[in-house]
Amino acid sequence: MKTARPLPNKFQDRPFTVGEAGRAGITSKRLRHRSLTSLGRGIRAECPTAELALSVRVRPFIEVNERCAASHFTAAELLNLPRRRRKGRSDMFDIIRPEGAAHLNRPHVIVHRMKLYDDEVTTVDGIPVTTPERTWLDLAEMLSVDELVVAGDSCVRIPRPEFEDRDQPLCTLADLQRMIDRHKGKRGLRKAKEAIRLIRVGADSPQETMLRLAIVRAGLPEPEVNVPILSDDGVRHHEPDLSYKQYRIGIEYEGEHHGDELQIERDIARSERYAALGWTEVRISKRHLLNDGKAAVAKVRSALVQAGWRRGR
Numbered sequence: 001m002k003t004a005r006p007l008p009n010k011f012q013d014r015p016f017t018v019g020e021a022g023r024a025g026i027t028s029k030r031l032r033h034r035s036l037t038s039l040g041r042g043i044r045a046e047c048p049t050a051e052l053a054l055s056v057r058v059r060p061f062i063e064v065n066e067r068c069a070a071s072h073f074t075a076a077e078l079l080n081l082p083r084r085r086r087k088g089r090s091d092m093f094d095i096i097r098p099e100g101a102a103h104l105n106r107p108h109v110i111v112h113r114m115k116l117y118d119d120e121v122t123t124v125d126g127i128p129v130t131t132p133e134r135t136w137l138d139l140a141e142m143l144s145v146d147e148l149v150v151a152g153d154s155c156v157r158i159p160r161p162e163f164e165d166r167d168q169p170l171c172t173l174a175d176l177q178r179m180i181d182r183h184k185g186k187r188g189l190r191k192a193k194e195a196i197r198l199i200r201v202g203a204d205s206p207q208e209t210m211l212r213l214a215i216v217r218a219g220l221p222e223p224e225v226n227v228p229i230l231s232d233d234g235v236r237h238h239e240p241d242l243s244y245k246q247y248r249i250g251i252e253y254e255g256e257h258h259g260d261e262l263q264i265e266r267d268i269a270r271s272e273r274y275a276a277l278g279w280t281e282v283r284i285s286k287r288h289l290l291n292d293g294k295a296a297v298a299k300v301r302s303a304l305v306q307a308g309w310r311r312g313r
Helices: 018-023 054-063 072-078 132-139 145-156 173-182 189-196 206-217 261-277 286-306
Strands: 037-040 043-045 093-098 109-114 121-124 127-130 242-244 249-253 280-284
Touching: 018 043, 037 054, 054 072, 054 093, 054 127, 072 093, 072 127, 072 132, 127 132, 132 145, 132 173, 132 189, 145 173, 145 189, 145 206, 173 189, 206 242, 206 249, 206 286, 249 261, 249 286, 261 280, 280 286
Parallel strands: 093 109, 249 280
Antiparallel strands: 037 043, 121 127, 242 249
16 A cells, blocks of 8 residues: 555644544545554544543544533543542543433443533533533542542632632532532432532642541541631631641641652641641651551541540530
């Protein structure tokens, strides 16, 4: 077979639909050339796609079918919501179609046909994606209650503009509740109802959420989330990840970045501020969250007891 004529630049580094190729003047003969890989009916690629951004990989699978949007795990990844990895193949995409639409059977695609309202679809990188609140509700079909709380905390958290490109939460608790109220009888609804009671505004990481859940389920008082310490003279100090103002206890989760030299210096300075303010600092790491967080709970319980807390008081 002869060497193929080069494709236009915009088709060389991404998968594309046969339709858009035709509109760009690419012949059907060129589309049949062995230099192109078929990713399913109506979709071609000249380059390997595994390392491309998810939005680039999933786009043609949405464009080739009408009334579709990325959903479930695929939407969660596009929206940067925490979620566990899908079991099995990593090259599968979740796509939602309104109930009543024709059935689809395509490689690389898991099609979900269910009720979908127009206001439950947004765009990410130019492609249709279910909104954060709808994505959260769809994830209830697949995640545990704790995982759903983690995703919900991420949806409603107030971003930090100095570190992120937004200053508003992805959605509100009211938005999540609206999804629950709207989709009666949906799979996973019972888990969603349980999870929404445990979602709190303020958590900055999944680990903070899991730590809070472990503390509460152990029968300890529920800590506040990222509330600043105010000294006796009213000066606002730093915000512990979790805290008990009444007992002057701050709980800090330390991720892997806390091994960085500059971060170590900041952590030492933070510990000195705790001492100067008369607060107790409880430092938690990844290992403390193993085995359902029993070690973390033990550290928090010990600090509470030393500060005067007693169960039932």
